[in-house]
Amino acid sequence: PSTTRSPSASYICPTFTGRLGNNLFQFASGYGIAASKNVQFVIGEGDNINKIFKLKADNHLIVSKTRRECAAAKFRGEGRASGFDPNVLKFKADTTHRVGNFLQSWKYFHNVSSDIRGQLKFRDHIQTKADSTINGFLKKYNTTRENVTVIGIHVRRGDMVNHGFGYQVATKEYFEKAVALFNNYSSPLFVVCTNDLAWSKANIPKSSKVEFVSGNSPEVDMAVMASCDHVITSVGSYGWWAGWLSNGTVTYYKWPAREGSGLRSAYSSDYMDYFYPHWIGL
Template sequence: MTSDGTTTMAGHNDFGRFVVLSLTFGCCSIVFYVFTQQDVIIHKFAKSYLVTITHSSNETQFTGKNNYKISEKPLKLQNISTKSINNYVTMNFKGRLGNEIFEYASLYGIARHNYMIPVVGDKFRLKRIFKISLTSVKPVANIKRFKEAKACAFDEKAFVLNKKYNWTLSGYLQSWKYFIDYSDDIRKELRFQNAIQAQAVQKFNEIVKATNVTDKNKLTYIAVHVRRGDMLHDKPTVRLGYTTANVSYVNNAMSWFKKKYPSAFFIFASDDIAWCKANFNKPNTAFITQRNSAEIDMAILSQCNHSIITTGTYGWWSAWLSGGQTIYYKDFPRKGSGLDRLIERAQAQTIQKKQLLLMDGFFLQIAGFNKTGK
C-alpha cells in the first residue's frame, strides 16, 4: 500500500512486462530464423549455380560422333555478393516441347542477367526429359509479372527487372539474346536423361542398320525435320502467316550437303512422314516411322552432325542440340502476313537457291532463325 492509501499490482505489472518481453523475443527469433533460412537457400543456390558451376564436355554420342566440346573452365561472373541474390524468377510455361525449351532457356538467361534465382515447379515437364538442375521453392510473395512487349523479338527490359520484387515471366520469349551468354550452361541443362538418350541411340542405330550401311562411322549424318500438319491444314495458323517448305527446298538442301559431304546420310522426322517418303525415298536416306514421343525423336535427331529444318521451334532446338551446319527454309513466314510483321529477321548466308539459308553451329547460337528475334 502506498502513502496515499492506494494499492499497487506489482505482481501483475511484472507479469505484463514478462509477457511483452517474451513476445518481443519470440518475434525477433522468428524473423532471425526466416532471414537465416532464406540466406541458406540463397547461399546454396549461389554456391551451386552462380559460383562453382564448371563447364564440362557433352557426353560422347554413342554414334561415334561428338559434335560439341564445352571447355572446362569456371564461369566468369561479375563481382557479386550472395547477400544480393534475394529475388526469384519463374515462368508461366506453355506450348509444346520446342516452346517450353525456349521459355526455359530464356528464364535461365534472364534470371542470370538480373542476378536473380531462376526456379521451376516441382512437376516441370522438362525435368523428366533433360538433366535440369534448377530447383523449386515454395510460393513466394511480392510477385510482379513481366510480359514481353512483342512476340518473336528480344525485349531489353527483361534484363533490368526491379529487384524489389520476385518475377513471373510471361510469353514465348523466342529470342536467342535472352540466353546466348549462357549457351554452355544451357547445353549442360539440356542433356537428355539417360533412359531417353539410351533409347534414342538404340533407335538411331536401328534406323541406320536397316538401310544395310556397311560402316556407319564413315557417314556424315544429316537430320531433316519437316513440319507440315497444323501449318498446312489449320486455317487460323495459315492465315497468320505460317508456311510449309516445298519439295524443291528439301531437294536443294540435300543436294548442297551431298556436294559438301559425299558420305551424307539423311534421317527424316516429320508429322507427315508419308509425304516425306513419297518425295525423298532415295539412297542413303532413312525415316523415323515409329510413333515415338517428341523427346525421343528430338534425341534421335540430335545424334546427327548437321541439320535441314523447315519451320517451328521443335526443329530449331533439334538443330541447336545437334550443332554443325543448319539449312533453314528462307520463305517463312509468308511475306506481308501478321506473323511477318512480328518477326525481326536475322541475317544469314544465302546459298545456291533463294530458298536456302545456311547457318553453322556458332551462327545458329548467336543469330538464330525462325522467331528468334533480332
C-alpha cells in the same frame, strides 16, 4: 557457391505455354535472363521440361518441389514473340519476376549458351531410344557412326499447312537444296522426323541413304535429331531446338511467315533475332 538462397531472395519464374519447342525457348531465355540479373531461375519438379531433361540446380537454376518462390511474381512480357525485346530486361531484380510469354530469341540466352547445353541433356530413357533408332539405321547399312555423316531432317507440316495465322511450311525445293548441300559431306545418311510421313516420303530426295523415323514421342524424335551431326530444320520452334542441340551445321527455311500476316509481326524485320548466327538460310 551454394545454390540455395534465403527465402527472401528474388527469383525469375517461367511462363510455360505451348509444347516442347516453346518450352525450350521459355526455359533457355528465362535462365539467360536470371543469369544476367545474377539471380536464380525457378523450375518446378513436375514441369514437362524437367521430365524430359536432366536439369541440375546451379548458380542460376533451382528445381523446386512447389515453385512457392513464384507465388507473388510480377509479370514481365515481351513486345514480340520471336524477336528480342530489350525492355523485357529493364527491371530491378530485387523482386521476383515471371517472364514471358514466348521469348523466342537466342539473344536472351546467348551469354550462357554453354550452361544451357549442359542443362539440356535428355533423360536416359529418351536418349537410349534415340540411340537405338540411329543404331538400327547404321546396322541396316552395315556401317558405324565413324564412317557416316548423320543428317537429321525435320519436316513439320500437319498443323501448319492450312493455318490462317501466316505460317508457311518449308517447300519441296527447300529440302532439295538442303539435301544437295549435305550430299557434299562424306557418306551422308539422312534421318527424317516428321508429322507428315506421306508428304515426306513423296518429296524428300532419294539420291542418298534416307530413313524415316515413325512412332516415337516428340521428345524422342528431338533426341534423335539432336544426336545427328547436322540438321535440316523446317519451320517452328521444335525444329529450331533440334538444330541448336545438334550443335552442327544447320539449315533453315528463310520464309517461315507470310508477309503482312500476324505471325510475320512476331519476328524482327530481318528474322535475325530468331535464326541462330551462322545457320544457313535457304
